[in-house]
Amino acid sequence: MQLIHFAILSPFLLAFVVPFLYKYVRRIHTGWFVLILPILLFTYFIQMLHITSNGRTLFSQAEWIPSLGMNFTVYVDGLSLLFTLLITGIGSLVVLYSIFYLSKEKKKNSLALSTRICSCL
Secondary structure (H helix, E strand, O other), rough: OOOOHHHHHHHHHHHHHHHHHHHHHHOOHHHHHHHHHHHHHHHHHHHHHHHHHHOOOEEEEEEEEEHHHHEEEEOHHHHHHHHHHHHHHHHHHHHHHHHOOOOOHHHHHHHHHHHHOOOOO
């Protein structure tokens, strides 16, 4: 599995880890833990600009269910990279805003639920 596959699957993994982080680390706002991933993904995908700026594409394939011949394939071109950067960039700003907007009482489950919903994108 290449790094791009992990970058795509990591929001799903974080959606299940964040509620446990809130349970054990209550003095730090949960949003600070959530904010790390969109920023890392934005910086990772911005490094791919040099690949797609010349019209080239990135193609990556990993075996998913080998017995059925099913593969997990990722194809990155200029348009998909543009939307990926928009989603991760604006998502980082939204999470940063939510840290200061949500109070300690309001944030209990809403930020974790929002992370789970956003991971469906």
